[in-house]
Amino acid sequence: xxxxxxxxxxxxxxxxxxxxxxxxxxxxxxxxxxxxxxxxxxxxxxxxxxxxxxxxxxxxxxxxxxxxxxxxxxxxxxxxxxxxxxxxxxxxxxxxxxxxxxxxxxxxxxxxxxxxxxxxxxxxxxxxxxxxxxxxxxxxxxxxxxxxxxxxxxxxxxxxxxxxxxxxxxxxxxxxxxxxxxxxxxxxxxxxxxxxxxxxxxxxxxxxxxxxxxxxxxxxxxxxxxxxxxxxxxxxxxxxxxxxxxxxxxxxxxxxxxxxxxxxxxxxxxxxxxxxxxxxxxxxxxxxxxxxxxxxxxxxxxxxxxxxxxxxxxxxxxxxxxxxxxxxxxxxxxxxxxxxxxxxxxxxxxxxxxxxxxxxxxxxxxxxxxxxxxxxxxxxxxxxxxxxxxxxxxxxxxxxxxxxxxxxxxxxxxxxxxxxxxxxxxxxxxxxxxxxxxxxxxxxxxxxxxxxxxxxxxxxxxxxxxxxxxxxxxxxxxxxxxxxxxxxxxxxxxxxxxxxxxxxxxxxxxxxxxxxxxxxxxxxxxxxxxx
Numbered sequence: 165x166x167x168x169x170x171x172x173x174x175x176x177x178x179x180x181x182x183x184x185x186x187x188x189x190x191x192x193x194x195x196x197x198x199x200x201x202x203x204x205x206x207x208x209x210x211x212x213x214x215x216x217x218x219x220x221x222x223x224x225x226x227x228x229x230x231x232x233x234x235x236x237x238x239x240x241x242x243x244x245x246x247x248x249x250x251x252x253x254x255x256x257x258x259x260x261x262x263x264x265x266x267x268x269x270x271x272x273x274x275x276x277x278x279x280x281x282x283x284x285x286x287x288x289x290x291x292x293x294x295x296x297x298x299x300x301x302x303x304x305x306x307x308x309x310x311x312x313x314x315x316x317x318x319x320x321x322x323x324x325x326x327x328x329x330x331x332x333x334x335x336x337x338x339x340x341x342x343x344x345x346x347x348x349x350x351x352x353x354x355x356x357x358x359x360x361x362x363x364x365x366x367x368x369x370x371x372x373x374x375x376x377x378x379x380x381x382x383x384x385x386x387x388x389x390x391x392x393x394x395x396x397x398x399x400x401x402x403x404x405x406x407x408x409x410x411x412x413x414x415x416x417x418x419x420x421x422x423x424x425x426x427x428x429x430x431x432x433x434x435x436x437x438x439x440x441x442x443x444x445x446x447x448x449x450x451x452x453x454x455x456x457x458x459x460x461x462x463x464x465x466x467x468x469x470x471x472x473x474x475x476x477x478x479x480x481x482x483x484x485x486x487x488x489x490x491x492x493x494x495x496x497x498x499x500x501x502x503x504x505x506x507x508x509x510x511x512x513x514x515x516x517x518x519x520x521x522x523x524x525x526x527x528x529x530x531x532x533x534x535x536x537x538x539x540x541x542x543x544x545x546x547x548x549x550x551x552x553x554x555x556x557x558x559x560x561x562x563x564x565x566x567x568x569x570x571x572x573x574x575x576x577x578x579x580x581x582x583x584x585x586x587x588x589x590x591x592x593x594x595x596x597x598x599x600x601x602x603x604x605x606x607x608x609x610x611x612x613x614x615x616x617x618x619x620x621x622x623x624x625x626x627x628x629x630x631x632x633x634x635x636x637x638x639x640x641x642x643x644x645x646x647x648x649x650x651x652x653x654x655x656x657x658x659x660x661x662x663x664x665x666x667x668x669x670x671x672x673x674x675x676x677x678x679x680x681x682x683x684x685x686x687x688x689x690x691x692x693x694x695x
Contacts, residue, residue: 196464196509197323199330200248200471201447203372204239205486205499206289208232209261215288216257219488226492232261234495235486236268242498243294244274246471248505250321252332253292254372256281262292269294280319287314291332291371297321305331305353312336313346316354316371326510328461331357333371335395343389347375351395355420358452363419366461369400369450372501377426377434377445378408381572382552396424402450411465412515414456422450425468425506430586431570432597436470436502438483447504458512465514467507476502521583526558526565529587530594539584543605547613547631548672549576550656550686555631555674556582560612564629566676568595579605593677594628614672622651622681632683635670636694644668644683652682660688667694 208220210229220227243251256262259281266279276294280302284290291314293299301320307313317332331354336346354369361367373396376382380397397403401421404413414423426434426445435443455463476498478484485500487493521538528539544556547564554571557564567574568590574580586598614633621627637646639662644653654676655661662668669692674684685691 196507198248198505198507199250199368200246200503200505201252201370201449202242202503203254203447203499203501204256205501206255207235207239207261208257209264211260217288231493231495236265238498239265240268240272242503243269244272245473246503246505247274249296251294252330252370253294254334255289256292257289266294280317282315282317284315291317291334293317293319293330293332295321297323305357307350307353316350323461326460329365329367331367331369333373335373335375337374338384338387343387344383344394345389347395348390348393348399351399355399358420364454366454367452369422372447374446377424377448400450414453417453422452425449425451428466428468430598432568432588436504437500447501449504449506456513461508461510462513464507464509465516469505471503471505526563529565529584530563535585535587540602541582541584543579544582545579545608545613546574546576547610548674549574555629557613563626564631566593566595566629568597570597570599573601577607577610579608581605591678617647622675627675628677630675632673632675633671635673637668639666639668640664652680653685654682655685660685662693669694
């Protein structure tokens with residue numbers, strides 16, 4: 165909104181004297197606004213056009229008018245509660261059902277007057293956008309001529325006459341037919357379009373990418389048909405020199421590089437979807453340098469989050485997805501994704517001050533539930549590393565602690581200085597869930613760090629997270645019988661569980677805690693079946 169005031173010189177006819185009227189010009193910009201993304205898990209209408217998923221063929225599988233209205237109500241509830249000004253949407257069948265959603269939102273008092281959607285006639289689902297700001301320059305980026313590849317929706321929202329372009333994506337899912345080259349194809353089309361934009365264009369890349377934010381580090385080898393090249397990291401340049409682009413790099417980054425907002429959250433909180441029982445973040449917001457430059461629209465620092473009210477979770481704590489059981493829709497649940505959101509405004513981006521750090525010990529981590537300052541652990545030795553998890557210890561006589569999901573870059577048998585940013589309790593187990601490597605110190609001998617049978621006492625809480633070596637016992641009904649003790653033992657994979665009565669030599673075992681103490685076996689190389 166622009167107000168124009170200035171200085172006008174005129175005459176008072178009665179007094180024959182000039183009068184000065186002051187007029188000034190200034191612009192009033194909107195306050196901060198929210199942009200969100202929500203994969204709604206298959207919103208279909210009741211018109212049979214032959215392209216529907218089998219579960220959504222009208223009048224079959226209990227997909228009825230009433231069921232469609234229930235689904236619309238549930239999605240509307242989420243969108244109204246989130247109250248974003250712009251929402252990118254995935255898995256919308258067509259413009260007909262998008263319009264119905266738009267009308268429903270208007271009736272319940274959270275209207276979105278403007279909408280846009282792709283129109284790939286061979287695709288059962290589209291990507292779309294609802295907005296409270298006017299839209300222009302709506303176009304589709306075609307990925308291929310086949311029915312398998314959904315187009316990317318490009319649309320510009322006019323935020324108080326200021327243009328902000330959004331690119332809404334829904335990349336190919338991972339499957340036997342969804343190798344990484346399929347997602348690279350999307351990324352290349354998008355990167356080509358971005359390269360043609362004015363260097364000062366403000367835009368957001370958003371949507372369901374079916375990729376991890378750090379896909380380059382954990383891509384499934386079975387899906388790697390690109391020689392390790394990933395769409396989200398390499399092609400869209402969210403990494404540089406093998407490292408994820410960090411927030412502090414954005415104000416000076418080159419055109420084409422992008423910051424993934426998942427990095428705003430602690431590692432343990434970077435998820436909005438469940439994939440084979442793993443919590444993952446596959447919906448993303450990628451931002452260019454122009455949203456950090458102090459000009460026009462900028463990202464509001466630390467505003468990114470996952471919209472997660474309690475009703476979006478079931479009793480078991482998993483996402484309360486739309487329920488389809490025994491070939492019928494049940495009319496319960498919402499979506500298998502949680503929405504993500506971030507705030508933007510016309511105020512210059514405010515760089516976050518670095519978290520104050522203090523030097524400390526693992527023992528101190530057991531004394532607190534939350535860190536007010538980052539804690540630097542010097543000389544932390546990696547005693548055991550399995551996948552992206554590890555156990556560390558600072559000295560032979562000190563305590564051990566578990567690193568959950570944050571052990572990338574660590575090598576078993578090596579020593580480091582680590583900065584710990586967040587800790588957590590998981591059913592009684594103390595964990596480090598966010599940390600970074602400060603310094604690599606070199607290799608150490610591990611034998612002196614391990615404990616042995618004579619020290620094994622599961623009731624001694626000071627032994628939590630210790631690594632025990634060379635234990636011998638008999639496996640019976642989920643317990644290891646050793647030296648007249650029966651200790652619960654848990655095998656991370658079911659195919660590792662031995663038969664009752666098996667004699668075991670355990671090379672390495674973690675004394676973990678899941679509501680009660682238990683030995684944890686991670687790998688088939690961690691134990692031997694003895695005769």
